[in-house]
Amino acid sequence: MRSASPPLPFRTLPSRIARAIRRGWLVWTAALGVLAITTLALLDEQREFEGALVALARQQQMLALLLSDELSARLSAVRRDALLVADDVSAGHGPSAGMRKAYPSIEVRSSESAPSVRPPRTMSVRVPSTEGRTVELTVPVAWLMGPSARIERPDELVVLVRPPDEALWQAADGRQIESTPLTRAVSEGRDTTRLERDDAVALGLPHRRAVAAVAATDAGSLGRWTTAVVASASQERDRWDRARGRLLIGVLVPCALIVAFGATALRRQRRELELEKQLALAALVRESDERLSRASRAATTGTLAMGIAHEISTPLGVILGRAEQLAARVGEDSKAARAVRTISEQAERITQVVRGFLDLARGGSPSLRPVDPGDVARGALRLVEHRFVAAHITLVTVVDEGLPTLAGDLRLLEHAVVNLLLNACEASSPGTLVALSVRAADAGVDFIVEDRGAGIRPEDIARATEPFFTTKPAGSGLGLAIVHEIVNIHRGTLVLEPHEGGGTRARIHVPAQGEECSDA
Known part of the structure; x- marks a missing residue:
C-alpha cells in the first residue's frame, strides 16, 4: 500500500513558522525604523542648535565691533588729554585741575623709566609725547569700558578688553582674566570662537558652552587694543534640551509601545507555535495509531480471507465435479448444456478471484x-x-x-x-x-x-x-x-x-x- 501523506499540521507548520519569523522581523524593522527616525530628528535638532550658536556668534560680532568703535573714540580722547598734559609740562606748569580730577593718576616720565603700580579697577594708558617723554594716565576701567558695563548681563554676557602687549584680559569690574581660547582666536585672526564649559566658568558665566566675538582697535600710538564679547549659550542649550526632550518623548514612547506590543505578539506567536507543534505531534501520533489500527484490521481481513478461501475451495471443487458429471449426462439438450457450462465458468471464476485474494493476503503481487x-x-x-x-x-x-x-x-x-x-x-x-x-x-x-x-x-x-x-x-x-x-x-x-x-x-x-x- 502507498505511504500516507503527513498530517496537515506538519505540512503547514513550516509556513507558519516562516510567517511568524517575518512578523518578528517586521516588528523589529519597524522599531529600528523609528529609532532611525529619532536619530535623524536629533541630528536635525543638533544642526538647528549649531545654527543658533552661529547666529549668536554673529550677534556678538556686531556688538564687539560697536564696542570696539566706542573704545577707539575714548582712547582718542585719552590720547588728546595726554598730549595736553605733555604741553602743560613743557610750558613749565603741571596738569590742570580738571585733568587731575578726571584721571586718578597722571605721570610724566622719561621713556626708560619703569611704569608705576596702578590703583585697583584702573587701567594705565601710556602716550608718548614729542619731547621723548611718556605720559601715563591711569583711567578708570568703568569709564573706559562704560558702554560695556551697561550691556553686560550677569550669567549671560561678559565684555573684556585687552590692552596692547598684555596677556590678561580686563573685565568691567576690574578683574584681570586669562582666557586661552580668546587669546588663541586673536593670534589666529578669527573673529569668533567657542568656549567650553570650564572656560566659560572662568569668565563668570554658567557651566555651559559660550560663543565669543573679538574685534581689534588700532589706536595709533596707543597700540592695538582688543575687545571681546562673550555670551553664554545657556538659553539656546536649554531650548535645545527641551526640544530634544519633547522629541524623545514624542518618538521614543511610541517606539517603546511598538516594541512592547511586538514582543508581546512574538511571545504569543511562540506560544501558538508551541501549541501547534504539540497539536501536530498529537495528530501524528493519532495518524500513526489509525494506520496501525488499519494495518491490524487489514491483517485480520487477510487472515479471514485466507480462512474463507480455504473453506470455499472445497464446495467449489464439489460444484465443478458435479458440473462435469451433468455435462456428460445432458446429451443433446443444448439449453441444459449451456446452463452446465455457465455453472462451470462461474465456479472457475470464483476460484480465480479467491486465488487472487489469497495472493494479496499473503503479500504477493x-x-x-x-x-x-x-x-x-x-x-x-x-x-x-x-x-x-x-x-x-x-x-x-x-x-x-x-x-x-x-x-x-x-x-x-x-x-x-x-x-x-x-x-x-x-x-x-x-x-x-x-x-x-x-x-x-x-x-x-x-x-x-x-x-x-x-x-x-x-x-x-x-x-x-x-x-x-x-x-x-x-x-x-x-x-x-x-x-x-x-x-x-x-x-x-x-x-x-x-x-x-x-x-x-x-x-x-x-x-x-x-x-x-x-x-x-
Whole structure:
C-alpha cells in the first residue's frame, strides 16, 4: 500500500513558522525604523542648535565691533588729554585741575623709566609725547569700558578688553582674566570662537558652552587694543534640551509601545507555535495509531480471507465435479448444456478471484498482463446486469473508442468495477439511472460510476476505504476497502465525491501499460 501523506499540521507548520519569523522581523524593522527616525530628528535638532550658536556668534560680532568703535573714540580722547598734559609740562606748569580730577593718576616720565603700580579697577594708558617723554594716565576701567558695563548681563554676557602687549584680559569690574581660547582666536585672526564649559566658568558665566566675538582697535600710538564679547549659550542649550526632550518623548514612547506590543505578539506567536507543534505531534501520533489500527484490521481481513478461501475451495471443487458429471449426462439438450457450462465458468471464476485474494493476503503481487478496458467494462456488466434488472434500475454504459491498453489482472479490475456498480445499485431507488463511463484520461483510463442515490457525506469520504467501515445497516465494510487495495496494486487512484445533482461519483484511474508491463 502507498505511504500516507503527513498530517496537515506538519505540512503547514513550516509556513507558519516562516510567517511568524517575518512578523518578528517586521516588528523589529519597524522599531529600528523609528529609532532611525529619532536619530535623524536629533541630528536635525543638533544642526538647528549649531545654527543658533552661529547666529549668536554673529550677534556678538556686531556688538564687539560697536564696542570696539566706542573704545577707539575714548582712547582718542585719552590720547588728546595726554598730549595736553605733555604741553602743560613743557610750558613749565603741571596738569590742570580738571585733568587731575578726571584721571586718578597722571605721570610724566622719561621713556626708560619703569611704569608705576596702578590703583585697583584702573587701567594705565601710556602716550608718548614729542619731547621723548611718556605720559601715563591711569583711567578708570568703568569709564573706559562704560558702554560695556551697561550691556553686560550677569550669567549671560561678559565684555573684556585687552590692552596692547598684555596677556590678561580686563573685565568691567576690574578683574584681570586669562582666557586661552580668546587669546588663541586673536593670534589666529578669527573673529569668533567657542568656549567650553570650564572656560566659560572662568569668565563668570554658567557651566555651559559660550560663543565669543573679538574685534581689534588700532589706536595709533596707543597700540592695538582688543575687545571681546562673550555670551553664554545657556538659553539656546536649554531650548535645545527641551526640544530634544519633547522629541524623545514624542518618538521614543511610541517606539517603546511598538516594541512592547511586538514582543508581546512574538511571545504569543511562540506560544501558538508551541501549541501547534504539540497539536501536530498529537495528530501524528493519532495518524500513526489509525494506520496501525488499519494495518491490524487489514491483517485480520487477510487472515479471514485466507480462512474463507480455504473453506470455499472445497464446495467449489464439489460444484465443478458435479458440473462435469451433468455435462456428460445432458446429451443433446443444448439449453441444459449451456446452463452446465455457465455453472462451470462461474465456479472457475470464483476460484480465480479467491486465488487472487489469497495472493494479496499473503503479500504477493498479481500477474500484470495487457488488459483491454472495454473487456473490463463488459465483464463487469455481465456480472451485475441481473441485479439492476431485479432492482428496476437503468444501467447506462459509455465506452470510448481507442482506449489505451492497461497492465493488470482482468479479474481483479472487473471485481473492482463490479463493487462500485453494486454500491451504486444499492444506493439508488427504483426507476433511477446509474451510468458507467470508460474514457481515456491523463495517460491512462478512467472508470467512472455515477448514481443519483442518497450520496456520500464529505466526512465519510476519508474513511470509506477503511476495512469494516460502512454506513449501510447490513453492510460488511469490505467492498470499497477491496476496491482501494486492487486499485493500489495497479498503481491507480480511487476518488469518491458527492455528485453535483445528488448522489455519488466514484472514479478509478488506472495508468496505461508501460514498457515494463508488456506481455512476455
